């Protein structure tokens with residue numbers, strides 16, 4: 001397949017995303033720190049062996065993202081006990097029509113009082129070399145769990161990650177320092 005042979009930094013949401021989501025889960029405790037609202041977008045061409053959400057690799061899986069759902073997410077985030085929003089997939093950075101719209105609105109409504117986490121099959125370095133929409137999304141995020149799931153490096157004891165190659169990155173500190181800064185300075189296991 002042409003797509004699989006092309007470099008991931010050349011893949012774009014514009015070409016791939018259908019604006020679908022696989023699931024939305026308000027108030028869960030597993031997709032990052034604290035109580036969170038989690039949006040699972042549809043479509044991920046990384047196709048990692050052992051992917052935790054194989055059905056959501058299909059860009060047509062699930063249902064269209066709607067303004068009504070976005071309004072609901074904003075309402076759900078207003079709960080005092082809710083720490084923030086989490087983006088998962090699928091690939092959030094190849095669904096920026098959905099994720100960028102939502103994250104911009106979260107910042108407009110809540111400023112930095114709610115945090116934003118995202119998982120991605122891209123590494124931080126790949127995202128910074130990729131299309132502007134991916135960089136725009138990155139700039140709105142607090143914590144990025146980056147990189148493909150590598151079955152040979154699978155470790156069930158890792159916090160928030162499936163395999164040991166993946167990193168939990170403090171995005172805002174990384175952007176400010178222009179060098180990779182791990183969340184909690186790497187003290188997260």
Ligand code: SF4
Pocket residue numbers: 044045046047048050051052053054057089090091120121122147148149
């Ligand atoms: S990057 Fe994540 S969602 Fe995409 S195929 Fe790999 S494990 Fe699945």
